[in-house]
Structure formats: C-alpha cells, structure tokens
Amino acid sequence: MSSHETAQGVKWWNGGRSPFNLEYGKLMMWYFLMSDAFTFGAFLISYGSIRFSQNFWADPNVVFNALPGAGHKNLPLAFVSVMTFILIISSVTMVLGVHAGHKGDRKGVIKWLLWTILGGIAFLSCQAWEWHHLITGEHAVLADGKIELIGQTMGGNPWGRLVEGTAVTDALKNTSVQTLASMVHEHHAAMNMADLLKMPQDKLIGMIDLAETHIREKGPIAFGGYFFGITGFHGFHVFSGVIINIVMLIMTWKGVFDRRGHYLMIEKAGLYWHFVDLVWVFVFLCFYLI
Amino acid sequence: MEHQQTPISPEMTFPQQHHSDEEFKRRVRKTTILLSIITVIELGIGLTIYTIHKGPDPSHMLVLMFKGMVCILTLAKAYYIVSVFMHLGDEIRNMIMSVVVPLMLFIWFIAAFLWDGNSYKNLRNSYDKHFEEKTIQKKSGGGH
Numbered sequence: 001m002s003s004h005e006t007a008q009g010v011k012w013w014n015g016g017r018s019p020f021n022l023e024y025g026k027l028m029m030w031y032f033l034m035s036d037a038f039t040f041g042a043f044l045i046s047y048g049s050i051r052f053s054q055n056f057w058a059d060p061n062v063v064f065n066a067l068p069g070a071g072h073k074n075l076p077l078a079f080v081s082v083m084t085f086i087l088i089i090s091s092v093t094m095v096l097g098v099h100a101g102h103k104g105d106r107k108g109v110i111k112w113l114l115w116t117i118l119g120g121i122a123f124l125s126c127q128a129w130e131w132h133h134l135i136t137g138e139h140a141v142l143a144d145g146k147i148e149l150i151g152q153t154m155g156g157n158p159w160g161r162l163v164e165g166t167a168v169t170d171a172l173k174n175t176s177v178q179t180l181a182s183m184v185h186e187h188h189a190a191m192n193m194a195d196l197l198k199m200p201q202d203k204l205i206g207m208i209d210l211a212e213t214h215i216r217e218k219g220p221i222a223f224g225g226y227f228f229g230i231t232g233f234h235g236f237h238v239f240s241g242v243i244i245n246i247v248m249l250i251m252t253w254k255g256v257f258d259r260r261g262h263y264l265m266i267e268k269a270g271l272y273w274h275f276v277d278l279v280w281v282f283v284f285l286c287f288y289l290i
Numbered sequence: 291m292e293h294q295q296t297p298i299s300p301e302m303t304f305p306q307q308h309h310s311d312e313e314f315k316r317r318v319r320k321t322t323i324l325l326s327i328i329t330v331i332e333l334g335i336g337l338t339i340y341t342i343h344k345g346p347d348p349s350h351m352l353v354l355m356f357k358g359m360v361c362i363l364t365l366a367k368a369y370y371i372v373s374v375f376m377h378l379g380d381e382i383r384n385m386i387m388s389v390v391v392p393l394m395l396f397i398w399f400i401a402a403f404l405w406d407g408n409s410y411k412n413l414r415n416s417y418d419k420h421f422e423e424k425t426i427q428k429k430s431g432g433g434h
Contacts, residue, residue: 012382019382019384020381020384020385021381022381022382030378030385031389034392037393038395041399045399045400045404046403048403048404049404049407050407051407052404052408052411053411054411055411055415055421055426056426056427059340059343060336061336061337061339061343076336076340077333077337077340081329081333084329085329088325088329091371091375092318092322092375094375095375099314271376274371275376277371277375278368278371278372278376281364281367281368281371282368284364285332285360288336289335289336289339289364290339290357290360
C-alpha cells in the first residue's frame, strides 16, 4: 500500500530525512488533536465519575425524546440520531474533499468543502434547537411540598425519581394557580390561559390527568453543567471547524493552493473535522446511549 | 491517477502515494456503510435499554451488558474514523505509535476515576442513610 512499501528497507533514523515522512504542520495537527482528546476525555471522565457517585441519574431516553415539529410525542433517540448521521455524512464529504485535493482538482475541493460546511451548519442548528428545547421546555417537579415547573438548566434538572400517590395529591393542594393553569394548558391547548387562571384551584386540580402527567423530583444538579458544558465545548469545536473550512474554501477558490502546488492545508483542516466527528461519537455514547 | 514525483514538502522524503481512485472510492463507501450500520445497531440497543427500563422488573445485569456492547461498538466506530478517514492507518508505524501510545493513559484514567466515583457513592450510602433514602431508585408503582 502507500508509505509502508516505500518505507521498506529504508533507515529512517539515519538522518537526512524526516523519520515520519510527514509534513511538519500535519504532524503537529496530530499532536494537537491528541492533546485535545485528553481535554475531552477529562471532561467525559469527570462526568462519569460524578455519575458513578450518584444513586440516581436521569435516563437519557426520558430527557432526549423530542423531535422538532413532533409536539409532545415521545420519540427517544430520534433527533440525536439525525445529528449523528449529519456529522458522519459531513465527515465523508470531507474525505472526498481531501481526496480531490490530492488530485489537484480545485472544483472538486470546492464542491465537497461546501457540502461539509453545510453539514456543520446543519449540526449546529440542530444543537441550538435541542438546547433551546431543553432550557425552555418546562416539566412538573415536586419540590418543597408543592409542584413547580422547571426546565433543564445549569441550576436544576427536572428528571429525578417519579413521584406517585398521596405525595402528588398533597402537593397539588399547595401549588399556585399559575402553575396549575400551565399544567392544564399543556394538555388542553384549546383552552385559553386567561380563562384557566380565573378558575378556582380545586377545579384546576380536577382537570389534571394524573395518569398522564409524570411528576418527578429534582434530579442531580450536575447533569446540566456537564451536558451543556461538554456538548457546548464540542459545539464550539464544530463551529471553529466550520470557520476553518470556510477559510479553506476561500483560499481554494482564490487559487492559493494551486499556486503552492499542493493541497496539504485541506488535509490538516480535514484532520480537525474528522476529530470533531470522532469526539461526537463519544459524546453520543456518554450522554445519549448509556 | 498520476503521482507527483517530487516531494511536496521538504519534510517529506518520499512522495505520498495514495490509493487509486477506484480503490479509494470502494474504501470510503465501505467505511461509510459500516459506520452507518454500527450507529443503527447502537440506536437499536439504546431503544432496547429504554424498553427494559420501562418494563415491570428491569434487570440490572442485562442493561449493563447492553451498555458494554454499545461501548465496544463505539470503539469500533472510533477505530474506523481514525484509521480510514484520518488515514492514520497509512502512516509510518513509528508515527502511529507516537499518537496511540500516549492515549493508553486513558485505560488508567477511566478505570481510576469511575472506581473513585463508585467508592464515594458506597461510602456515602453506608455513612449517610439520609442520602441513600433520598436518592435511591424506588421500585415503580406496580412492584413491591
């Protein structure tokens, strides 16, 4: 195959040649990616360490079950699989772009870089929607003897243990009309919020379908920080990858690499982009699958 | 395809040779399909874990086994991305080792810190009964 055959019988360390037969910048990109892998690894392992120290942790299939446009349907894993495939496909288009670069095919590089950038932007948009949905989507939580509606934020998570029976009925009596009205509104979207707010408390309680409303305790606070921190750090990598690819696109388009006689720069950008995909594989594993 | 005969960079003693167009396309297609299939299997296992959790009496061992399987599949995915897409498999052995050997640190890193977290949990459960009472998963309604 490639360099293995070239390398046969060559004394690589006798001086006069690069022992790794690799361009300096590309080698340094590899070492940067290795150190970046440790950064991500440290984050994910810290998350694992905290998770192992807890008796209860949120079930990812309960947390991540929404799909844009599907309303309140329970669709675990659906949206994140879309995001995963977007990244895999954008990784493939990047490989094709790098290959076009080997051949000095400027049009090919431009075409595949454009697809890769598009994939990156699509992924970031998905992530923005997911974050927005988690932060603003409110869930009924039993805290301090009453029901509260909270979203998934850095300060709290609504995915604790399920509460049932008298604990719920007692808590409902202590809950504010505002919260009760919102809970009713969730399942009876046709009813006007202003009308609901005028109703007496016990009538609102009667309208809440306890079989359908899952009321939970608050879950471990650490979940929010780790989820937003790590997916955010990954999203930042995707974002910088998109910027790098846009710079590569402009340079290719202006013919910089043609004048240089090689497209090694695209290879380095490609390594970074594949690394982003690689990290996502592990983020996907740690947050969504297990 | 034709190779450039002169090294494109002073660091590179030999011109980089690449697979022929046909072979390259075949390899990329194969890897893409493989990655997709592994992802679909992972999603299938994820949904299986979900249904086990929802069931009346979730088996802890079974869930753990499925989670282990997903971890192995993820490592396989990582291997294909690094080796084929990033072309690390085509580099010189010494160069591969200079990247892969330091990553071995992860074996200790993961084991030590998960162990530590687990030990903290066990200590807390035995010395802080309030914590245990407050956080341990209760059997769902229909159970005991």
